[in-house]
Amino acid sequence: MMFSPCFRTKYFKSLIIIGAFLAWPGRAGAFEYEFEVPIQDEEDINDAYTLGLIEDEETVNNLINMLRDGLDVNRARYNDFLQLPGITARMADAILNKRKELGRFSSMADLQQIEEVPGEIWEEIIPFLKLPDGQKKLDKVPVTGSARLGYIQYKGSGREEPLNEKDHLPGLYLKGESTVQIKDYKISIGTLMTVRELNKNFFFNKDNNYLMVKNPNAMAYSFDGMYGMVEGPWFKTILGSYNIGFGEKLTFDSTGKARPNGIATPLHYYENNNSGTVRPEKSLLGIAATFDNLRLPKGWMTASVFLSYKKEDIYQYDFWYGADDEGELIACNTNSDCNSGDPLKTYTCGSDGFCHSSRIYSRYETKEGTLTFSHQYATMYRFYQERLFGGQVAYNLNDRTHFGVLGYASQWLFSDEIPGAMFSLTSSYPGRASIYAFGAYGAIGIGVVDMGFEASIQDNKGVGAVYRLEASPLKELDITWKMRFYNALYDNPYCRGQAAADEILGKRNRNEFGNRYVVTYRPIKYLRLTTDFDIWSHPFTEVKLDNGKIYQMANEPWITDIALTQRFVIHPAPRNTITLWASYKNKDISVNGYSYLNDNGEEKGNAYAARANLSGLYVEGRGEQVQAAIQGQTNAYKPLNITLALINNFEGVTKYTDRFDYTLKLWLLLSYKPWKYTNISTKLKYWYHNNPEYDIGTYYSDRGEPTVDWYIFVTQQFPMGFSLKVHYGLTKYIDNRKDNDTGRFLRYDMYHVIKAYIEWNYESMLANKTFASMKESGSKKSKKK
Numbered sequence: 038m039m040f041s042p043c044f045r046t047k048y049f050k051s052l053i054i055i056g057a058f059l060a061w062p063g064r065a066g067a068f069e070y071e072f073e074v075p076i077q078d079e080e081d082i083n084d085a086y087t088l089g090l091i092e093d094e095e096t097v098n099n100l101i102n103m104l105r106d107g108l109d110v111n112r113a114r115y116n117d118f119l120q121l122p123g124i125t126a127r128m129a130d131a132i133l134n135k136r137k138e139l140g141r142f143s144s145m146a147d148l149q150q151i152e153e154v155p156g157e158i159w160e161e162i163i164p165f166l167k168l169p170d171g172q173k174k175l176d177k178v179p180v181t182g183s184a185r186l187g188y189i190q191y192k193g194s195g196r197e198e199p200l201n202e203k204d205h206l207p208g209l210y211l212k213g214e215s216t217v218q219i220k221d222y223k224i225s226i227g228t229l230m231t232v233r234e235l236n237k238n239f240f241f242n243k244d245n246n247y248l249m250v251k252n253p254n255a256m257a258y259s260f261d262g263m264y265g266m267v268e269g270p271w272f273k274t275i276l277g278s279y280n281i282g283f284g285e286k287l288t289f290d291s292t293g294k295a296r297p298n299g300i301a302t303p304l305h306y307y308e309n310n311n312s313g314t315v316r317p318e319k320s321l322l323g324i325a326a327t328f329d330n331l332r333l334p335k336g337w338m339t340a341s342v343f344l345s346y347k348k349e350d351i352y353q354y355d356f357w358y359g360a361d362d363e364g365e366l367i368a369c370n371t372n373s374d375c376n377s378g379d380p381l382k383t384y385t386c387g388s389d390g391f392c393h394s395s396r397i398y399s400r401y402e403t404k405e406g407t408l409t410f411s412h413q414y415a416t417m418y419r420f421y422q423e424r425l426f427g428g429q430v431a432y433n434l435n436d437r438t439h440f441g442v443l444g445y446a447s448q449w450l451f452s453d454e455i456p457g458a459m460f461s462l463t464s465s466y467p468g469r470a471s472i473y474a475f476g477a478y479g480a481i482g483i484g485v486v487d488m489g490f491e492a493s494i495q496d497n498k499g500v501g502a503v504y505r506l507e508a509s510p511l512k513e514l515d516i517t518w519k520m521r522f523y524n525a526l527y528d529n530p531y532c533r534g535q536a537a538a539d540e541i542l543g544k545r546n547r548n549e550f551g552n553r554y555v556v557t558y559r560p561i562k563y564l565r566l567t568t569d570f571d572i573w574s575h576p577f578t579e580v581k582l583d584n585g586k587i588y589q590m591a592n593e594p595w596i597t598d599i600a601l602t603q604r605f606v607i608h609p610a611p612r613n614t615i616t617l618w619a620s621y622k623n624k625d626i627s628v629n630g631y632s633y634l635n636d637n638g639e640e641k642g643n644a645y646a647a648r649a650n651l652s653g654l655y656v657e658g659r660g661e662q663v664q665a666a667i668q669g670q671t672n673a674y675k676p677l678n679i680t681l682a683l684i685n686n687f688e689g690v691t692k693y694t695d696r697f698d699y700t701l702k703l704w705l706l707l708s709y710k711p712w713k714y715t716n717i718s719t720k721l722k723y724w725y726h727n728n729p730e731y732d733i734g735t736y737y738s739d740r741g742e743p744t745v746d747w748y749i750f751v752t753q754q755f756p757m758g759f760s761l762k763v764h765y766g767l768t769k770y771i772d773n774r775k776d777n778d779t780g781r782f783l784r785y786d787m788y789h790v791i792k793a794y795i796e797w798n799y800e801s802m803l804a805n806k807t808f809a810s811m812k813e814s815g816s817k818k819s820k821k822k
Contacts, residue, residue, distance in 0.1 A: 076122075077164055077678070077708065079104060079308075080720070080750065080764075098318060099293045102305050107167030110148065111141045115436035116296035121165055123158040125557075126437075126487050127509040133436075142168060153512075157565070157608055179800055182215035187794035191313015193785030201781045206256050208233045208315035210306050215799075221270050229262040229278075229304040231317055235350065235418040239397075241358075241455050248358060248455065249398050250415055257418060261317035262304045274326040278303045281325050281343050283429050285491035285503050286533035288476030289445050291321060293533065299327040299341060310766060310790055311743065316416075321345035321425065336434040339441070344426045348419035355464035356420070357393035359384045359457045366457050367392040395461065421451045421458075437482025445531065446473035467528045472496055474529050485509045491534070499526035501547065503534045517555040523547035525577040536573070549573045550595075565606040572599045598624035612672040622662040663687040678708040701725040714754035722746040745769040748790065758798040766790035 076082060082100045099120075108117060110132075118129040131153035136142060145168060149159055190207040214227035238251035264277030282290030282297025292301040303320035325343035359366060359375075368390055369375050375384040375392035384392035397415050424447065431441025448471040451458035460466040476493035487507040494500050506518045521536050525548040536547050551573025558566045574595035602620040609615065668682040684702040703723040710716045724744050748766030755761070768788040775782055 076100065076104070076161070078718075078752075080718070081706075098305065098307060099295065101307070102293070103165050105305065106302075108165055110166055110168055111136065114298070116298050119296050120294060121162045123161050124154075125509060125515050126482070126507060127485065127512070127515075128154050128158070144168065155559070156611070157606070157614065160612075180215075180217050182213070182799040183797065184211070184213040185794055185796040186211050187308075187315070188792065189308055189313055189315055190791045191788060193788050195786030196782055196784075199781045200783070200785065202784050205313045206234055208308075208313065210315050212304055212306070214302075214304065223268040225264075225266045225268070225302070227262070227264050227302060227304045228260070229306065229317060230258065230260050231306065231315055232256055232258055233315055234416065235259060236397075236415045237418040239417060239420075242398075246359075246456075247394070247396065247398050250417075251399075259317075259418070261306075262320055264302065264304070266300070266302065271330040272326065272328050273300050274324070275300055275302075276324050278320045278322050279325050279343075280320050281327075281341065282533070283341070283431075283443050284441060284476065284478030285489055285505070287478070287491040287501055287503050288443055288474050288493040288529070289427060289429075289531045290533040291319070291531060293318075297533075299329070299339075300325055308792070310748075310792075311746075311768065311788075313788075313790060319349070322347035323425075333432075336432060338430070338432055339439075340428070340430045341443075342426075342428040343445075346422070346424050348422045351417050351420045353397055353415045353417065354395050355461055355466075356417075356451075357395060357457070357459055357461045358455050359391065359393045391457070393457070393461070421449055424448045424450070431478075435482070437487060438480060440477075440479035442475070442477045444473065444475040447471065447531075466530045469497070472529070474499075474531075493527075493529065493532070495527065495529055497526050497528075499528060500524050501527045501529065501532065501534065513559040515557040517553075519553045519555075520551070521573075522550045548575050548577050550576055563608045565604075567602075567604040567606070569602040569604075570600075572597065574598070598622075600624065610673070612675075614668075614670045616666075616668040616670075618664075618666050618668075620662075620664045624662075661688070676710045678706070680704070680706040699726075716752045717749070718751075719749040720747065743768045743788075744771050750792075758800070760796045760798075762792075762794050762796075764790070764792035766792075 079101050082097055082104070103120060108121065115129055115133060118124050118132055119126070124132075128151075131151050132148065135147070135151050139147060142148060145163065145166070148154070148166075187210045188207060189209075191205040193202065193205070209232035211230045212228070214225065216223055216225045233256065235255070235257035236250045237255070237257050240249055241247075242249050262278035264275055264279060266273065266275040266279075280291040280293075280301045280303045281299060282292040282294060282301070283299070284297075286297060290297045294301065303318065305318045306315055307318060308315050321343065323343070323345035325341070325345075327339065327341040329337070329339050331338040331340070367375060367384070369386035369392050370390070372386045375386050384394040386392055425445060427443065427445025429441055429443035431439050433439040449460070449466065450470070459470070460468055462468050472495060474493055474495045476491055478489070478491035480487065480489040482488075485508055487505075489505045489507075490503065492500075492502040501521070501523045503519065503521045505520075506516075508516045510516070519535060521534060523536055523546075525546060527548075528546040532547070535553065536549055536551065551571065553571040554568070555570075556566070556568035560566070574597045576595055577591055600620065600622045602618060604616060604618040607615040607617075664684065664686050666682060666684040668680070670678070670680045672678045682702075682704040684704075686700040686702070688700070701724070703721070705721040706718065707720075708716065708718040722743070722745070724746070726744075746766070746768045748764060750762060750764035752760065752762045766789070768790065770784060770786055770788075772784050772786075773782070774784075
């Protein structure tokens with residue numbers, strides 16, 4: 038059952054008033070992680086994403102990258118500290134002032150003495166920090182390096198019937214990095230290679246106009262990154278793979294960081310426990326340079342330039358292709374216009390008014406000798422190329438006040454052998470072949486108040502703007518207010534400003550005006566209250582005209598969405614935490630479902646009905662979601678860490694039906710450290726879904742979620758900087774769905790995941806006397822001459 042219209046109208050207004058009142062008094066300057074989860078390793082972050090405590094993959098990657106890299110507390114700047122969970126502007130200032138007082142931190146205990154950083158915040162951030170031993174003494178030069186070789190295998194079992202699911206091949210990766218610090222200069226090199234499922238052998242069948250791949254499940258070696266970087270007191274330059282970003286992330290950012298500030302090393306990868314795959318993060322390839330600390334009588338200048346040329350992989354459903362026998366695109370109004378009668382030439386009418394296909398065929402033939410349609414879910418290796426260049430210049434009065442301008446231009450080229458190839462409108466890239474954007478940004482920090490802004494304009498007249506206000510008027514109170522606006526044309530693929538892209542009529546873009554308030558208040562020592570209130574509207578909708586073109590029309594009234602979350606974090610005793618939180622969302626939660634207005638002006642909410650009637654006026658799908666959760670953590674017995682989370686979820690709209698349903702998520706973590714260099718952890722995730730309309734047995738996983746997910750892993754450190762980690766997981770599904778065409782089951786009942794990596798971390802100390810002896814030796818040779 039859906040919540041009634043009365044519920045919508047009455048409580049919608051009440052929630053706005055209550056939310057605005059609670060929100061006005063999150064954490065100023067802090068990155069807004071929408072969860073309260075203890076993080077010790079990468080598995081904790083991935084689990085939080087699986088449970089829905091983290092809602093986007095970009096946040097996952099940002100946290101994992103920070104965890105892997107570690108933040109050097111003796112080199113980090115103001116914005117770097119603000120990346121950490123829970124760190125506010127006030128706390129960042131206190132850390133920098135303490136470092137200035139001490140000269141540099143000699144141990145983590147120095148950080149714990151900072152009164153402005155509460156104990157619970159310290160526990161949250163310590164896994165992300167590092168303090169290289171080489172910095173304890175200034176008369177020595179550290180040489181550091183690390184290498185990691187990893188393996189992941191995912192295999193299904195438990196079904197004897199024929200399956201449509203493809204075999205899951207194992208994945209491998211090798212990452213290595215090394216750094217030499219010589220006085221004020223640092224030289225770094227790194228490389229990343231993966232072995233994963235890629236489709237390198239593909240071609241376009243010109244006789245039948247379809248795309249084919251050879252060996253669709255084949256493993257392929259791929260060098261995904263390699264770089265050399267030199268850093269000095271006033272510059273940083275990198276050759277090879279890199280990421281770079283600026284300002285409020287609106288105009289250009291490829292780092293994924295909350296506070297990007299120039300070049301970031303890119304050799305990161307993502308492991309998916311529920312699919313057994315490993316893949317690299319996207320990065321640029323070329324050369325980039327950032328010049329910092331170009332001193333002026335008051336303040337300093339920064340400038341950057343970046344140039345990239347790279348061939349990219351692309352997922353099958355992120356691009357379109359299609360042509361007739363003469364190689365020309367076919368105009369259409371409906372899908373019937375694209376139906377030639379030949380199954381291999383039957384395309385779909387896209388929202389741009391042309392026939393397209395994302396289907397990929399393999400060489401498998403039936404007994405009758407015809408090729409069969411195959412859901413490959415393929416990643417096409419180096420399928421397109423991107424040429425990109427840009428630059429930035431800014432004036433900095435201090436670490437908190439700066440003003441700058443930036444811009445970039447990019448062009449995408451697909452293989453000439455694939456007629457009509459282009460990005461699909463639901464991909465993260467614009468449908469047109471090139472894009473350029475310009476922006477201006479700035480920040481002002483005065484006392485306990487910080488403000489930031491950025492405005493950007495694109496080549497197609499897409500406009501975006503963001504504004505933030507952060508304040509800590511009291512030691513116990515932090516305030517954040519963020520505002521953003523995007524018109525319906527703003528489709529900048531390098532925009533990381535807050536606002537998820539919407540999918541309207543198959544087109545993915547940003548189209549909203551919104552405000553967000555985040556609150557943290559500590560009325561007493563052992564209690565922290567956090568309120569997160571977001572309200573946003575969609576100013577435009579789109580109408581598909583008879584000629585297949587898209588017309589943008591202002592929504593009257595605006596479609597308004599809200600999200601409200603309240604958390605209570607209680608610390609009844611040292612190393613014990615209880616978190617209570619509840620949330621309410623009124624927005625499009627059907628993901629790929631749309632509502633539409635029929636000829637009588639009635640709003641219909643079924644996803645498939647919307648696709649069947651292309652003549653109506655489209656708006657976002659609607660849905661309500663209520664969540665309530667409790668989480669407890671204890672480390673009272675120091676070698677043992679226990680975390681238990683229980684999440685209840687009520688939804689009014691799902692992917693398949695508009696009836697009310699209920700899900701329950703349970704997460705149990707036990708982490709035990711019997712010896713100094715050994716850690717054993719086990720986790721259990723339980724997922725229950727009750728959908729009255731599609732109930733088969735007791736519960737039914739109609740969203741591809743596992744009902745039970747359990748695993749155990751052991752980490753062992755060895756002398757000489759070596760460590761070994763072994764992981765075994767068991768995932769169980771209750772899924773009786775079958776393919777409509779073949780009648781075969783879509784997945785196995787059970788999956789086994791095996792992961793392992795061996796890592797080597799190296800650090801050596803080269804005493805100054807070594808360089809002194811070399812210098813002395815050189816002097817003697819000079820005298821002999």
